[in-house]
Amino acid sequence: MSTDTATPARTSPPPRETRRPGRLRRSWDKHWYAWAMVAPVVLVLGVLIFYPLGRGILLSFTNLTEANQLAEICSKSITGTEVCKPNPNAWEIVGVDNYVNILTGKVGEFWQQFGVTLLWTVTCVVFHYGLGLGLAVLLNRPMRGRGIYRVLLILPWAVPAFVSAFAWRFMFNEQFGLINSLFESVGLDRVEWFADWKTALLTAIIANIWLGVPFMMVTLLGGMQTIPGEQYEAAEIDGATPWQRFVNITLPGLRSVSMTVLLLGFIWTFNMFPIIFLVTGGEPAGQTEILVTGAFRSAFEGIRNYSLSSTYGVLILSILLVFSVFYRRALRKQGEVW
Amino acid sequence: MTMTMAPGTTAGQSTHTPQVNKQSRAKRSPLASLGLHATLIGASLIAVFPIVWVVLSSFKPKQWVQSSELTLVKEPTLGNYSYVLFETNFPTWMLNSVIIALCTMAIGILMSATTGYALSRFNFPGRRKLMMVFLVTQMFPVAVLIVPIYKIMATLGLINTHASLVIAYLTIAVPFCSWMLKGYFDSIPTSLDEAASIDGCGPFQTFWRVIMPLARPGIAVTAFYTFLTAWGEVAYASAFIQTDDRFTLAYGMQQFVPQFNAQWEYLTAAAVLVTVPAGLVFLYAQRHLVSGLTAGGTKG
Numbered sequence: 001m002s003t004d005t006a007t008p009a010r011t012s013p014p015p016r017e018t019r020r021p022g023r024l025r026r027s028w029d030k031h032w033y034a035w036a037m038v039a040p041v042v043l044v045l046g047v048l049i050f051y052p053l054g055r056g057i058l059l060s061f062t063n064l065t066e067a068n069q070l071a072e073i074c075s076k077s078i079t080g081t082e083v084c085k086p087n088p089n090a091w092e093i094v095g096v097d098n099y100v101n102i103l104t105g106k107v108g109e110f111w112q113q114f115g116v117t118l119l120w121t122v123t124c125v126v127f128h129y130g131l132g133l134g135l136a137v138l139l140n141r142p143m144r145g146r147g148i149y150r151v152l153l154i155l156p157w158a159v160p161a162f163v164s165a166f167a168w169r170f171m172f173n174e175q176f177g178l179i180n181s182l183f184e185s186v187g188l189d190r191v192e193w194f195a196d197w198k199t200a201l202l203t204a205i206i207a208n209i210w211l212g213v214p215f216m217m218v219t220l221l222g223g224m225q226t227i228p229g230e231q232y233e234a235a236e237i238d239g240a241t242p243w244q245r246f247v248n249i250t251l252p253g254l255r256s257v258s259m260t261v262l263l264l265g266f267i268w269t270f271n272m273f274p275i276i277f278l279v280t281g282g283e284p285a286g287q288t289e290i291l292v293t294g295a296f297r298s299a300f301e302g303i304r305n306y307s308l309s310s311t312y313g314v315l316i317l318s319i320l321l322v323f324s325v326f327y328r329r330a331l332r333k334q335g336e337v338w
Numbered sequence: 339m340t341m342t343m344a345p346g347t348t349a350g351q352s353t354h355t356p357q358v359n360k361q362s363r364a365k366r367s368p369l370a371s372l373g374l375h376a377t378l379i380g381a382s383l384i385a386v387f388p389i390v391w392v393v394l395s396s397f398k399p400k401q402w403v404q405s406s407e408l409t410l411v412k413e414p415t416l417g418n419y420s421y422v423l424f425e426t427n428f429p430t431w432m433l434n435s436v437i438i439a440l441c442t443m444a445i446g447i448l449m450s451a452t453t454g455y456a457l458s459r460f461n462f463p464g465r466r467k468l469m470m471v472f473l474v475t476q477m478f479p480v481a482v483l484i485v486p487i488y489k490i491m492a493t494l495g496l497i498n499t500h501a502s503l504v505i506a507y508l509t510i511a512v513p514f515c516s517w518m519l520k521g522y523f524d525s526i527p528t529s530l531d532e533a534a535s536i537d538g539c540g541p542f543q544t545f546w547r548v549i550m551p552l553a554r555p556g557i558a559v560t561a562f563y564t565f566l567t568a569w570g571e572v573a574y575a576s577a578f579i580q581t582d583d584r585f586t587l588a589y590g591m592q593q594f595v596p597q598f599n600a601q602w603e604y605l606t607a608a609a610v611l612v613t614v615p616a617g618l619v620f621l622y623a624q625r626h627l628v629s630g631l632t633a634g635g636t637k638g
Contacts, residue, residue, distance in 0.1 A: 027463065033541045034460035037452040038468060041512055044449075048509045049475050052486030138378055143371075151624055152382035158620030159389060160570025162588055163609045167388045170395070170602060176403070178391060210388065222628045264476065264514075271479045274572060292479045306485055313479055320477040 053317075059310040060098055064091040066304040091307075098311040107308065108298045109286065110315075116197075117290040120205065120276075121269045127209045128265055129258070132216025137246065139217070140224045150221075157214035165278035168207035172279075194280065197287035204279040204288065208272060216261060223257035224250060263327055267320055291316050389613070396606035403603045418607035427582055428608065431590035436615070438500050438586060439568040442507045446564035447557060450512050454519030455545050459531060469520075472513035480510070484577045491578060498580045506574045511567040515560045522556030523549060555626035562623035569616050587612050 068091045074084040101107040139150055156164065171178045172193045180190045194200045227249065235245045273292050280288040282297065289297065291312065299309030366374075395403050397414045422428050457465060487506060488497070496502040526549060534544040550557070575589040591612065594605045 031460065031462040034456040034462035034465075037456035037545075040449050041453045041516065042468070044505065044508055045471065045475060045513070048487055048490065048505065049478060049483070051490070052483050053478070055486050056483075135378075135381055138374060141374070143374065145375075149378045149382055150628075151621075153378075153385050154624060154627060155389065155617075155620070156385050158566070158617050159613050160566065160588065160616055162570055162572050162591075163392075163613055164388070166605060166609060167392045170606070171388060171391065173602075210384070214385075218627050225628065263473075267476050271477070273480060295479065304485070309485060313483070316479050317477055321474070324473065324477075 056310040056313050059307050060314050061093055061095060062091050062307050063094045063097070064307045066306070069306070094307075098307055099315075102308075102311055102315065108294060108312075109289070110291075110294075112287070113289050113291050113294040114319075116201065116288060117270060120201065120208075120290055121266060123205055124208050124212065124269045124272075125262065125265045127205075128212045128216045128269075129262060131209070131213045133220055133254075135213070135217045136220040136224060137250070139221055154214045154218060156210055157218075159211075161211060161274045162278060164211050165207060165275050168203065168210070169279050172203045194283040197284060200280045200283050201288045204276050207279050208269065208275045211275070212265070212269070216265065219257055219261050220254060223254045227253035259331055263324060266323070270320060271316070291319075392606050392609050395602075396610045398603065400603045403606065418603045419611070422604055422607045422611065426593070427585065427590065428587075428611070430583055431585045431587045432611070432615075434500065434584060435569060435587040438503050438507070439565050439615075441500070441504045442511065442568035443561050443564045445504065446508055446511050446515060447560050449508065450515035450519050450560055450564075451550065451553070451557065452545070453512070453516040455523055455549060457516065457520040458523035459528065460541075469517070472517050475509070475513045480573050484573060487574075488577050497578055498584055499578075500584070502578045503568070503571075503574060503586065506578070507564075507568040507571060510571070511564045515563055518563075519553070519556050519560060522553055526552050558623045558626035562619055562627070565619045566616060569612075 068087065068089050070087050070090065073087045074082050098107075102110045105111060135153060139146060139153070159167075172180075174180060174190070174192055174194065177193075179193075184190055191199060193203050231249050231253075232245055235249055240248070270290075271292050272290075273296070276282070276288065276290050276293045277296070282289040282293060286294070286297070295309055295312030295316070299305045299312065394411055396418055397411055397416070399413055399415050399417060402412045453468075456462065457469065491497050491502045491506075496505070530548055530552070531544050534548045535541075539547065570588055571586075572588045572592070575586045576592070579585055579589060587608075591605065591608050594601045594608060
C-alpha cells in the first residue's frame with residue numbers, strides 16, 4: 001500500500017452519516033479534493049456501467065424483447081385519430097424463468113459454451129504467461145540488440161484486435177490461406193480448419209496468444225527490473241545455478257506483478273469478444289462460441305431479446321466475481337494482502 | 339549466462355538504452371549466446387510475420403491474394419490502396435477515428451491521472467471500494483452492456499455522434515488506466531508532495547506541477563492504451579453510429595466483409611492503413627512501456 005499523507009480511512013465516518021455533522025464536516029474538509037479528483041470517473045462509471053448493470057439485473061427477471069416492449073399498441077384509424085389499446089402480449093415479470101431456461105439448457109448452449117470458455121481461457125492465459133515470462137527472462141539480460149528485439153516482440157500489441165483477428169483469419173483461410181499453402185508445399189494435407197471445433201478453436205487460440213503475449217512480457221519485464229541486482233550477485237557468490245536464481249529470486253520477486261496480471265488476463269480472456277467472433281465466428285455450427293459471443297448471438301440475432309442478454313450478462317459477471325473472490329482468498333491465505 | 343545487472347539500474351533508465359555490461363557478456367559462452375539470439379530472433383519473426391504478410395498481400399492484385407501459390411509479392415500494385423483511399427469513404431472514417439481516439443486519449447489521461455493520484459496519495463473514505471469497483475468493471479461483457487448504454491445515449495440524444503463513442507470508450511479504458519497510474523504514482527516518493535506543500539502548493543497544484551511531469555512514462559502508456567482502445571473498438575461503434583459519414587475506421591472496414599465473398603485485397607490494404615497510426619502512437623510510447631506499465635502491477 002502507498003504511504004498516505006492522510007490518516008487511515010477507518011477513523012473518519014462514511015460520507016452519508018448526517019447525525020454527527022461535526023465529523024462529517026471534518027471528513028469533507030479533509031477529503032474534498034480527493035473526492036473531487038475521483039468524481040468525474042465515479043460519475044461516468046455510475047451512469048454508464050452501474051445503471052445499466054442494475055437495469056440488466058432487473059431485466060433478467062422479465063421476458064422483455066424487442067417485440068413485446070411496448071405497453072400499448074397504437075394504430076391510426078381511418079379518420080386519422082390514433083387509437084391505443086393495451087398490448088395483449090406485453091412483457092411481464094417471469095421470475096427466475098430465464099435463469100432456469102439457460103441453466104437447464106432449454107435455451108442456448110450454456111454448459112457447452114461454458115466448457116469452451118474455460119478451455120479457451122485457461123489455454124490462452126497459460127501460454128500468455130509462460131511465453132511472456134520466458135521472453136521477459138531472455139530480454140532482461142544485457143546483450144546486443146535488446147532494444148530491437150523488444151520493439152519487435154511488443155509489436156503485436158500495437159495492432160488493433162480486429163485487424164489481428166482478420167489477419168489470422170486470412171492466414172488460416174482454407175482455400176488460399178498461407179498456413180495451408182505452407183502445409184501443401186512441405187507435403188502435408190490441407191486442413192479444413194473451420195470444419196472441426198478443435199482445429200477451429202485452435203486457430204482462435206493461436207491468434208489470441210499471438211495478441212496477448214506482449215502485454216504479459218512487458219509487465220513481467222518491468223517487474224524483473226524492480227528486483228535489486230544485489231540479490232543476484234549475492235546468489236552468484238553463493239554458487240547458485242541460473243535455474244536456482246530464477247526459482248528463488250526472480251519468481252518470488254515477480255509474485256505480486258504475476259498475481260495481478262494473471263487475474264486481469266483471466267478476466268480479459270474470458271470476455272474476449274472480437275477474436276472468437278471474427279476468427280471462428282462460432283464455426284462449425286456454434287461449437288466454438290464462448291459465453292460472451294454465445295450470449296451476443298442468442299440475444300441479438302433475429303428479434304433482440306433484451307431479457308435473455310441480461311441474464312447471460314448477470315451469469316458471466318457472477319462467474320467472474322466468484323472466481324476473483326476465491327482467487328483473492330487463496331492469495332490471502334498465503335499472506336498476500338492485496 | 340549471468341543476471342548481473344548494473345547496480346542502480348532503475349526501470350526508467352534501462353528502458354532507454356540497454357546497459358550492455360561488457361564483463362557479463364564475456365562470461366556467456368558462445369553457445370548460450372547463440373541459443374539466446376536464435377530464440378529471440380525466432381520469437382520476433384513470429385511476432386512480426388502476420389503483420390508483414392498482410393502488408394505484402396496488400397500490394398498484390400486480387401487473383402494473387404486469393405491464390406494458394408506461395409509468393410511474396412507478384413505483380414505489385416497500389417491499386418488496392420487507391421481503391422480504398424479514393425473510391426470509399428475511407429478518409430472520412432479515418433478523420434472520425436482520429437478525432438474520437440484523440441478525444442478519448444486526452445480526456446482519458448486527465449481522468450485517470452487525477453483518479454490515480456487521489457488513489458495513490460489520499461486515504462479517503464471509499465478508496466478501497468473504488469479500487470474494487472475498477473476491477474469489477476473489467477468483468478462486464480461489452481456485448482451485454484451495449485443495449486442499456488444505447489438506451490441511455492438515445493435518451494441523452496447522443497446517438498450517431500462522436501461524443502457517444504468517446505464516452506463509451508472512456509468507460510472501457512479509464513478503470514484500468516487509473517489503476518495502472520495509481521501504481522506509477524506510488525513509485526514517486528511522497529517526500530516530493532510534502533516539499534511542494536511546504537512551498538505552498540495546494541493538492542491540485544502539487545499534482546499538476548510536480549507529479550504529472552515526473553509521471554511521463556506512466557502517462558505515455560496511458561496515452562497508448564486509451565488511443566488503442568478507441569482506435570480498434572467495433573462493437574459500440576456498430577451500435578451507436580448509423581450514417582456512413584460518421585463511421586469509424588474499425589467499423590467502416592466491416593464494409594469490405596460482405597456475408598459471403600470477402601474482398602480480401604481491399605481488406606488487407608485497409609488493415610495496413612488502419613494499423614499505421616496505431617503503430618506511430620506505439621513507437622512514441624514504446625520506450626516507456628516497460629517502466630510505465632509495471633508500477634501498476636507491482637503495487638496493485
